[in-house]
Amino acid sequence: MCTMIAEKVMVDGSGKGTNGWFALNQANVSYDHPFNAPYEYALNIDFVNESLGPSARVAVELSESAARELVRTILSALERAEAGGHLPKK
């Protein structure tokens, strides 16, 4: 809210929260104050399912460099999966 940098994206998958696994349907991405990570600002991702209430949340708070490295790593893994024929045919 201090930076007003927040975006939402619909996602499919599962997340493990304080009460076990639940179905995810949204990721909230912000660059704003984290709650725990030792930075003034962080790249925060909350994987949520709002229909299950506010506690259905898997949170990560990353430094800028960690967030960029994570993006590169996710894309790299997906490229390898595609090259190996592991992705569903479109």
Place this chain on the structure above:
Amino acid sequence: MYTTDMYEGVHAETIKMTGANGDQINAYLAHPLGKGPFPSMVLAHHMPGWDAWYREITFKFALHGYVTISPNLFFRLGHGTPEDIAAKVRADGGVPDDQVVGDLEGALEYVRALKDVNGKVGIFGTCSGGRHAYLAACRAPGFDALVDCWGGNVVMRPDQLSPKTPVAPIDYTKDLPCPILGLFGNDDTTPSPEQVNLHEAELKKYEKNYEFHRYPNAGHGFFYYHRPMYRQAQAVDGWEKVFAFLEKYLA
């Protein structure tokens, strides 16, 4: 000044109060024990939510002799841990300014209606709460002193305005009816030193009673002892300035 032979007591609890649109919301109220009449404070909590730090400083203001109320400005978002609720608010781009001003005005009315108060009410906020405190002081008649600690987005670009935040708080400056104390870190980016300068220029333009302090080697949230941005010397000095300011205008 407190001395070790003095009686001291505070009653603190969660209460219900009437906020914006007549909604019932909860709040934390800390009330000094003793004779009174007491000055009062309304606290506007920060973006991390209606959390332990805000309950602690509600108590702290009461220890200093102020009947103090901290409304849960995120009440309508549901209930859970303060972090889970605040994360939802963060994702939603905050809560509407009009609603927050209504909730803070409701808190003002709540403490004014108590029997052992002196009628003077101040408002304090940090981070987004500093911004909200500024908005409330300008828009809700009746506050006698304002403390804005590193309130971000008092100065806003046109592209930052939204249906929830339709007017930049700085544009209400001409309506500010009370003295303001502002505490800022020179390493902060929300607000940046340049934005603090613009804010100060606006206060000067309208001949407002203001007192701004800018701290070197401090960024955002330098009062937060549980966060890495804590700056001990600046925080100690800042708290002294807060209570000296309130004593001057609310006692």
